Amino acid sequence: MKNYLKLVNFELNRITKLFAVLLGITFVTQIVGVIVVSRDYLNMANEKLYEEMMSKAVFLESFGQMSFLQIVKSVWFVGPIALCIAGVAFYIFIIWYRDWVGKNTFIYRLLMLPTTRLNIFYAKITNILIMTFGLVAFQLIILPIEMLVMKGMVPNEFRTDMSVKEIVNSMPELTIIIPNSVIELILYYGAGLLVVSILFTAILMERSFRWKGIFAGLIYSALAVVVLISPLLLQEFVLNGFFYPIELLVLEIVMGLIVLAASIWMSGFLLMKKITV
Amino acid sequence: MKKYWKFAAIIIVIVLSIGTFYVNSATSAKQYPEFVIQTHSGDADEIKPLVLEGSYTDTTSMNYVSTNLKITADGSTYNSRSFLDQVIGQPPTVVKELQEEYRTFMRGKDHLVDLFFENNQVLAYADVNYKMGSLRSRDFKFDISVLNKEDGNINSFTMEVPDGGELEYVFVEDVQMVKDELTLITQNTMRNNDEFYDEKHIYTINMANQKISNHKAINQVPEGQDDTRIDVQLIRTSPTKANEHLIIVKTEKKVIEDSESIREEVINQEIISYNLETKEKEKINVPELRLDENQLSFFDGSTIYFMTLEGQELVVTPYSLVDDQVGQAFSIHLFGEEDIVHGQLTIVKDGKLYLASSQMNSNINADVIVADVKTGEILFKGQLALEDSSNEHGNFELYMHEMFVN
Amino acid sequence: MIEVKAVEKKFGRKKILKGVSFTANKGEITCLIGINGVGKTTILNAIMALTPINKGQILIDGKQIDKNTFEKITFIPDAITMLPHMTIAEAMEFMNDFYTCWNQKRATELLGFFRLNPSDRIASLSKGNTAKVNLLLGLALDVDYVLMDEPFSGIDMFSREEIANVFTSHLIENRGVIITTHEIGDIEHLIDKVVLLDDGMVTKEFSAEEVRENEGKSVIDVMREVYQR
Structure with a gap:
């Protein structure tokens, strides 16, 4: 058990860099997405209201309020998630094969550890699980932050607010992950x-x-x-x-x-x- | 311990983040509005046995997810949409009760109430299975199971549907069992060359030798009359109740084509009582009765209650099969809205007529009425309402699709 | 005692080992000698259960290898077994973490002996120093048996001398050592037992001392006899 935890910790330290990169890309891309989609909506509203002299009520009736769902459905939001999924899928193979490649054959060391070799298997599969849950947890943490950014950009009367759960429920693709x-x-x-x-x-x-x-x-x-x-x-x-x-x-x-x-x-x-x- | 800090931090973040999400979503579960049956007049005790089943949709938000609910005199209860409930599924109450009582027999049975028949001795099930081919359906087979309640024996077999080659689609509308004979009433879609036509069919199956003893179509369009159409309707009965008779309304219509439109004119309407035991047909004659396609008639085994909507009035004409007599007709006034009366659910049980509107939203009110079928006296009159009407509930749609009287 | 009994090993259809048997005792240095490709490394891998064998049996102190055996026997392959981004200190820390038989005092001693800087990253080390770290990680374990695969190959002369000094030091005392090499010159005088391999079989197994005393020959003389026939 102790050796299993040590191995989990060791394996985890080997992926923290890749993991941090994935988190960073996700955060930056999604925040940029929030800003871009919100601005697109505001630009459109400005155009209709001030150039085409449409009244606010008419505008809202024909174009609707902006909701966070528009952001969630954009490639800015889904793209990084797809990248993370691809990253984890790729890592399922890398986590084994990297121990064989190069002249630093770490697999010798792993197989010669005075512990049952199944612990290597358990440690690696635990890492995949931790990485996956880590990405899900991170997404759940940054969602409210992204919603705050949108709140800051789009005025009240042009916006319908939804809870994190409502957003997740409205996207069948998201309900698989969450x-x-x-x-x-x-x-x-x-x-x-x-x-x-x-x-x-x-x-x-x-x-x-x-x-x-x-x-x-x-x-x-x-x-x-x-x-x-x-x-x-x-x-x-x-x-x-x-x-x-x-x-x-x-x-x-x-x-x-x-x-x-x-x-x-x-x-x-x-x-x-x-x-x- | 220092070198485990990343590991510990990641685990803590995961547990806190995912944990918070699920705790939050559990505690902030969506609050559904409570519906009640408001009494306007009459005795509120009359609606005690009544159960209305339907679905509620909140139309203010962007996602049109509907939730099933039951409304009784005690208020409304929503079906939980939890994962396990979704897996288990929500069969109609009748089927659910049968599943609980006869778990083994009910295995692999469809959830359609019409496919079941129950009396004190037996529980019977009949369906038609077929394979969907690329060009047409084939291999039509009856799937029949009869449970003897006394000894627990199950007699289960499949048999080919006669003349299956011409069939395109078969839908079982009713199952009845008299003595050792199982009767199926089906709606068949037939294909002759490239023409499709519908017919109602009665199959009688002898359970002892597992053979079809008799089958025939109820309606047949006389040949060479392309401009007439025959509609056959079965008068509704309590879904699982045993009946000795089937009441069939056969309407012959003439299609009139003129320069502007195509319309249909009823040229003949027959009401036939078919005795399942003797296989005798008998015409029922009710003068001045015209049943249209939206008739709500109900047959409780001995009396047929012909019901039609005329404006905001529901006109009920009883006809007793025992003494072949037309009873005293009466009418019930529905609230409706601006002369539009929406769909209604009706059931007659123990001498009482239960009626409920099938739709409600912020503009449309839904009636709930109980009347004595002999006298036409209104025993209860009320409406579905939000319990807390002072609260803003936004837009919603409530559809009732089933009514039960316990 | 390490007993290798009639071990056979195939790679695809090619039989590399055709029934190899020999023993190696505690307190002795046993040298596996043979031309490249004869299967010396494969034998060491097989002893450590790093590759399956097709036939035969390998016993360590009379028992088959299991997880506890790795506290009694260690293998120093010809390439380092640590990750390139780790420092020497981190590698030592890793060993200390997993092995109860890790001897920190001896590890520090070896660091000084080889004049290594513990904060150096493994990836930045010279070939000679990499081999020294590799040796350090194996020798700092208090184990009964040490297997070494070509400890001198591709290493500069000075490093070779330093490594050879290990074999005369107390670091090797009382241990059973199996070493494979084709450059026997550096340690010829230290070898207790020689196992000559050819064509997947043991052609000759003999005690170096006996040969020296009884026949007046060096190990290299015997090798010449066997291989140049």
Whole structure:
């Protein structure tokens, strides 16, 4: 346990720079987005009100008030989020492969630590999770700040205010990242963790058997997916809706846990018996 | 410990930020307005067994998310939109109660009340399954299950729908069971070459040998008469209640085309009572009764209550099947709004007629009325209202789509 | 005692090790000698479970390797096992963090011995100094066995001398050492046991002292005999 925490901390220190860069890009881009979108709206309002002599009431009726949703739906807001997602996805692979590359082969050190080698797996997957939650937490922190900036720029009567939750609810894409309830949060990110564990297993297969390992990894991933969706397939094509939805949910959770356990066991086996530096 | 500060800081920020978000969203859960049934006249006890189901939409904000709710004499309760509730789904109350009582039997059954039949001995279910092909639907099959309540036996089988080759779409409207015979009333869409036409069909299935003993279409357009159209409507009954008769309204219309418009004129209307046991048809004759497409008639097993809207009046004409007699007609005055009467929900139970408007918003009021069906006497008259009307609630839409009387 | 028993190893279809067996005792320096590509490094990797073997068995003090073994045996590969952006001090800190057998006193001693600056980053070190840090990190562990892979390869003469001095010092005393090298000159006089490898097999395993005393030959003489036949 202690060694696991030490490894988590060590791995975390290795990504803080990349992590800080992602946070910085997100913050700057989104703030710029708030300013740009707000200014566009204000420019349009000025044009209509003062050049076309439209009355305020008519303007508001035909163009509507500005809400933060306009910002959320712009590329300024979504772009950095997509970048962060890509960053995390990329990092799932980098977190392993960087230990093999170069002449400083850190993997020797990791594998020779007097601790179970599965701790390396746990530490790396924990880091992916921390990084992901860190980005989500950061987004939740900067959202109110961005809303304040918009409040400062757009006068009251031209603005509808929404709460963070209302904004998240209005964007289905955002509810995947920031689900509505804690249960969904656990289920969504649990599923994410499961996917990462499958990918890690596939990576370790490649690291153990190289070319053959790539195929083994692909087959393992496909098998995991089939096992995962087998209750759904059975329900749809064989059992004609035999299960009640809640039973199906429980079955899916059980299947997820089985696949997770299989991935961890397989990764442990590979790290112990099959890995090659 | 010093070297763990980044780790500790990141974890603390994550927990605080995400934790605050979920704590906030839990405590600042959206407050929905409370709806009540206001009494204008009559006895408020009359609406005690009444349950109205509908959906509420706040139209002031930009997202048109509606929330299901129930309104009773005690006020309104909103269905939680929590994740688990969404997973479980919200089947109609009747189906939900059946699921609770007959969990095994109800597995894999659709949530449509019309597909079920229940009496003291059996709970029956019938549906039609088919495959959607690229060109047309095929493999029409009845999916039938009957639960014997006494011994718990389930008789479940599938069988091919006769003449399935011509079918395009089948929709089960009612299921009845008399003795050992299951009767399905379906709305079939048929395809003949490239022409589509609808028909109502009755299938009678013998449960003992699992064979179709009889089937026939109720309406058939006489050949060579392209300008006539026959509409067939089933008079509503309590969804799961056993009936010995089906009451069918058959309306023959002539399509009149002139230079300006196409309109339809009713040339003949027949009301037929079909005895499920004897398979006999009997014509019901109610003089001067014209039921249009928006009729609200209801059949409670022994008496048919023909109901039509005439302006702001709901005209009720009872007809007793027992003695084949037309009863005393009466009419109920609805509030409506500027002579527009919106959709109504009606149910007759235990000699009382329950009526509720199906729509309400800040401009439209919704009636709730209970009347004695024998005398036409109004026992209760009231309206749906916001409990706290002094509060600003903004714009909203309330749609009631189901009414139950316990 | 480290026992390597009939170890076979294939890379793809090519058999690199065809049944290698030898032992290495505590308190002795065992030298694996063979031309490049003969599989010396593979044997060391296999002992540390850094690469799987196809057949055979490797025992350390009679037991198969597990996580606790890494407090008893350490491996110094020919490349450094720390991250380039770390300083020497940070690398030492890392070792201290994870190994209970880390001997901080000896590590400081080694720092002085090799004249290394602990605040230097690993990436900025010369080849010789990198090898010294690598050696330091392995030798500062209080372990019974040390495996070294080519500690002298590609290193300047002065660094080589310094490293060779390690082998005569108390740092090596009482430990079992397995060393692979093809430049035997620097340490020939220190070797206790020689394992000659060729074509994936042990061609000769002998005690250097015996050969010296009984046959009057040096290890290099024996190598010549074997390889130039």
